[in-house]
Amino acid sequence: MKLPSQIKCVIFDMDGVIIDSEEIHKKAYYETFNSLNLTVSDALYKSFTGSSTINAFQKLVKHFQLNENPEDLVLDKRRRYVNFFENDPHLHLVAGVEDLIKYLYQKNITLVLASSSAMININRVFDRFNLHQYFAAKISGADLKESKPNPEIFNKAAVLGNTPKENCVVIEDSDNGVKAANDANIFVFGYANILSEGQTLANADAVIKDFKDLKSIL
Structure with missing residues (x-):
């Protein structure tokens, strides 16, 4: 164009x-993945880039056939993100x-x-x-x-x-x-x-x- x-x-x-902020988003996502005992490949994680968090967790729940509610995972990830955001002086x-x-x-x-x-x-x-x-x-x-x-x-x-x-x-x-x-x-x-x-x-x-x-x- x-x-x-x-x-x-x-x-x-x-x-x-x-x-x-991509790095602190990544830390927050992977803390959430680890809390669920999930091994998320680089390719799967990169497919989330640019998508909303709810969309990312909807994909994750479907991919791993999880019983968790995507909305609850969004809140969990957001809490972790806020912790990094507020405590990272280098942001x-x-x-x-x-x-x-x-x-x-x-x-x-x-x-x-x-x-x-x-x-x-x-x-x-x-x-x-x-x-x-x-x-x-x-x-x-x-x-x-x-x-x-x-x-x-x-x-x-x-x-x-x-x-x-x-x-x-x-x-x-x-x-x-x-x-x-x-x-x-x-x-x-x-x-x-x-x-x-x-x-x-x-x-x-x-x-x-x-x-x-x-x-x-x-």
Whole structure:
């Protein structure tokens, strides 16, 4: 897909794009897996990247034919995530993303957050790093009927951003997120975060490794 000639709205994913939280998500997931005495392969875990937590545990319960309730597992994993989040002093924003957010905001480009994380986790990140002021809207995939790679979240993001999709771009670090943007017919930049394991970004319209490069494009 061709880059829009006029970009009026940028839709950000959160985990792996705004905040380097993939590692603490992974720790929280694997603590939960271990509590269930499950051996989860790298391939299975990587298939969860970009999906909502409920979607991931629904897959897990089906895969291992567990009796556990996926909703209960979500709460267990979330509790473990919060513990890591609140006690990890090294948790930080992705390099260059804060400058990019402020740059776009000053250019009066509408910013929308579209994340598979629960809204409680989105707000936790936005509170900690003082990001609320820059974003016109925030959407949690956990509140939608379908998770990424379904395009629902990006279709809604364009609506909440009050912007035609042909004037929007998405920034994603996962293949599930890229597919969701593809299917929503929105131009998508794949951000090659080295912490986002096993993501090819093969179907992204463009791939970036440094947010400084985006400031000259957007």
